[in-house]
Amino acid sequence: MAEKIGIWKVSGGGPLVSAKPLEEMRTTETEQRLEELLVASPDVLMPELTLVGRQVQTSGGPLDLLGVDRDGRLVLFELKRGTLTRDAVAQILDYGSDLQAREPEDIALLVQESSGRHGIEAIKDFADWYQGEFPDVDELPPAGLRLVLVGLGVDDRARRMVNFLAASGIDIQLLTFQAFATDNDTLLARHVETVEPTTRRTSPAGGTKDANRKLLEQLADAKGVKGLFLETADFIESKLAGYRWPGKTAFTFSLPEMTDQGKPSLRAYASLYVDPAASGRVLFVLTPRAVEIVDSAVEALLKSVPGSSRMTKSWMAFQMPITQASWPTIRDSLERALAELREAWTEKVERQKVVETEPS
Numbered sequence: 001m002a003e004k005i006g007i008w009k010v011s012g013g014g015p016l017v018s019a020k021p022l023e024e025m026r027t028t029e030t031e032q033r034l035e036e037l038l039v040a041s042p043d044v045l046m047p048e049l050t051l052v053g054r055q056v057q058t059s060g061g062p063l064d065l066l067g068v069d070r071d072g073r074l075v076l077f078e079l080k081r082g083t084l085t086r087d088a089v090a091q092i093l094d095y096g097s098d099l100q101a102r103e104p105e106d107i108a109l110l111v112q113e114s115s116g117r118h119g120i121e122a123i124k125d126f127a128d129w130y131q132g133e134f135p136d137v138d139e140l141p142p143a144g145l146r147l148v149l150v151g152l153g154v155d156d157r158a159r160r161m162v163n164f165l166a167a168s169g170i171d172i173q174l175l176t177f178q179a180f181a182t183d184n185d186t187l188l189a190r191h192v193e194t195v196e197p198t199t200r201r202t203s204p205a206g207g208t209k210d211a212n213r214k215l216l217e218q219l220a221d222a223k224g225v226k227g228l229f230l231e232t233a234d235f236i237e238s239k240l241a242g243y244r245w246p247g248k249t250a251f252t253f254s255l256p257e258m259t260d261q262g263k264p265s266l267r268a269y270a271s272l273y274v275d276p277a278a279s280g281r282v283l284f285v286l287t288p289r290a291v292e293i294v295d296s297a298v299e300a301l302l303k304s305v306p307g308s309s310r311m312t313k314s315w316m317a318f319q320m321p322i323t324q325a326s327w328p329t330i331r332d333s334l335e336r337a338l339a340e341l342r343e344a345w346t347e348k349v350e351r352q353k354v355v356e357t358e359p360s
Contacts, residue, residue: 038065038150039119045077048069049067059094063078064078074107076095076145078147082151083154089149092148096147108127109126111123112126121313131212131247133268135252135254135268146172146173148172148173150177154193216246216247220274224279225282228324232272240253240255243255252271254266254269267289269341269345270338272285273285280323284320284322286318286341
């Protein structure tokens, strides 16, 4: 059976140091809170995860959670209130085989229908959102799904089956959680219980860049901002020195980083949208990963540019409106912010290189 995790609270110092075991919370209490917690904090499941659906309808029944990981792959989560069994393994394989057989247009429609409910942010155009976030991955969905079973324990047969599937190249994983009570807080312990898959399929790249740019310029022209839009986009690209990808409603500006598997990839840091709500205006947007490393620059823009605001969407943490009249007064502030972002990104990449070269 699964090994239990124990947590102790250490207090005092010197000869008076002591360790007090924390009490594990009853299973029913954890069950009731776990799913809501995971929806509110998807990073508990995996870093930089974006949830795009909850109770997603498949041919095998409703899938608990559907997400997109930091590498752009779809991740299917099946949550069980209690111990994971072989029935749960069969269930998630059923869901995975259904989604893997679908056409890209069906996947996009499924996300658009499933998002915007049960605490999941709405995505009106999944293909457009995806291309902006992952400009170097054009196939939607990318080849190979990730399957994750989540529970409060796992029996031996389920663990054996999942490890066999992982050893055969299927990206499937077991996550178990335990909750502990301490003073006024609850501590949650996360345990990855399976081996890494022996092979990973990669996603071939295709091209819709020219078609997207044509549609984007037509939209900007219809909103009366084509000149402003292209001038601002050129300015952002030159100052950020990033890769520009045209979606159907925005240019996305990305910078190269390394994935967890040590492969080069692009990460979206900023976007320039044609404002869908107002003519004569474009919107400069920073992603959460950008705001995380240049929050001081964001504060400066908030003070100097009227109408700027922080956002709480998973792909948008800051928004700044730009008009033809305001653009001359905004240029200098935006240039400073982009310079800070470029510098902060450079430092981030250098830290990643240091971690990669450290002996394990």
